[in-house]
Amino acid sequence: LDDSEDSDDDLEEGEERVHDKSTPPGSSDKFYARNASNGVENEAGNRDVSPNMSLSLEKPMEDLIKVESSLYDELSVFAETIDLWDKDPAYIANKASAKVVSKFFASSNSNNALPEVLQFQNFLLNNGGRTGGWTDFNHQTFLKIRRRYLPRNLKKICSVPDNLRDQFLQEVTSALYLNSIERAHDHDVWFVTLNKLELLSKNAMKKFKTCHKITPSVEETGTQIRPKLTSERSLDRSQKRDQIIAWREAKQRELDQKLEEERRRMEEQQRIEELKRQKRVKELKSRMEEYRLRRESLGEVKAGSHQIHERIMNSSKKTLTELDKKRINERNSHLIQLQIRRKLAKSRKQQESQDRINRANSKFRVEVKRDPDRAMGHTELWKLRMQDLKEEKVQASRLQPTAMRILSDRPQRAVPEWRRQITAT
Known part of the structure; x- marks a missing residue:
């Protein structure tokens, strides 16, 4: 059990060294920093070309070049991810390597290992x-x-809070270009x-060590004396120690070889990307130069036509003025x-x-004998008639009673509609 505990600690240290050495500084932020670096380089390349252009076209062209460069880099990363999807999944390769790593523990320590340790090792072996x-890069990005x-007061064994879980899974899926959000959840x-199984394994090993440290003191109180290890058992332990040392050396060589291959692959990939970027920058510079020359030629033609138009307009204005x-005259x-x-x-x-x-x-003289106003x-006949009407009216008013005379003298008005309806009924 002591050997298995030491080997587990060594295995954890070796895997931590793999995580630390397999990703060079800054490689985990490769996707996030690539767009910014390319944008700065493209901006520097554009500053060499744009001073000859007009002020109205300088800023829009720089923005277009930045957007095009960032889109090109994102599409390159996405194409690489699709190529990885088409190949064998990394899960199979990592699972095979995990089987090789855990083969020694499964064969030698399956009889005397603690159940928690065996459960943890089997989980690593099967998952x-x-x-x-x-891959190491994807796992480190996930972490x-x-x-x-994850809040600071929570431990690694805790899950992400429910209110942030959907946002967390969505960000992992988009950052690693996963096929679905279920992969990030799994x-x-x-x-x-x-983390839970690892914590249980460590607690069980600490408890086992504590019990074995206390047991000799309890036995010393009695009359029994613990016998020494036999030569056969010591020989078995020395052989196991030699096997562990050999395994460590082989594992270290394998890790160094993998790191060297990964470094070469990344250098080659960076070199290819740099060549592509330089080629793209040259194409953009040539297109910018061609565009500038075309704009200059068009500007010259436009200026000449404008001068001709001005001369025609000035001459026509003079003619029209005359x-x-x-x-008008x-x-x-x-x-x-x-x-x-x-x-x-x-x-x-x-x-x-x-x-x-x-x-x-001078020829005629007019003499009027009567009044023209007549x-x-x-x-005379009309005057007599009006006088008779007045006399008849006065005589009729004398014959009527006083009340009727007052009513008859009042001005008559039209009868309302509601009164007509009442009188009709």
Whole structure:
């Protein structure tokens, strides 16, 4: 059991070294920092080209180049992720490596190991090792995101709070380009179970050590004396120790080889991406130069056409101004002549009328014997008729009673509609 405990601790330390060495500094933030670095490089490349362009087109072109570069990088990462989906899943490879790692413990320590330790080792063996079937980069990214959503007062064995769980799973799925959100949920459940089993295993081993430290003191109180280890058992322990040392060396060599291959692969990938980026920058520079030359040629043509148009407009304005002046003068002279003719005609007409009146007065003399206003007054017959009507009215009013006379003298008005209906019924 002591050997199995030491080997478990060594296995955990080796796996931690794998997590620390397999990802070079800054590689876990590769996806998040790539867009910013490419945007800065593209902006520096654009500053070399854009000073020759007009002020109105400088900022929009820089923004378009930044957006295009970021989209190109994101599509490249997404294409790599799709290629990984098409290949064998990393879960199978990690599960196979976990079987190789745990083969020694399963064969040598299955009889004398604690149940909690065996349960923890079997869980690692059947569920893809320390990364749960994921790659080191994806698992470390998952842990970074999980630490941000997990409060500080909670331990690793606790799950993400329910109010933040959906947001946490959605961010993991989008950051790692997973097929579905269920994969992120399963990995989170696996990680919580792993921490719980690991804690149980460590507690059981501590309890076992404490019991074995106390047991000799209890036995010393009695008359019994603990016998020494036999030579056969010591030989067995030395052989196991040699096997553990050999396994450690082989595992270290394997880890170093994997790290070296991963480093070479990443360097090659970075070199290819750098070549692609440089090629893309050259294409953009050539397109920008071509666009600038085309804009300059169009500007020259436009300036020439504008000058020609201005000359035509100036000459036409002069011609139109002269024509307008001539037309205005002609109209004014015509109006003046027309007014003079009208005045002459009016004065001539008045003179003719006065001449006719004078001739008529000189030829005829009119003498009126009666009053002309009599034709507009009342005739004698009409005056008599009106007088008779007044006398009849006065005589009729004398014959009527006083009350009827008052009512009859009042001005008559039209009968309302409601009164007509009452009288009709």
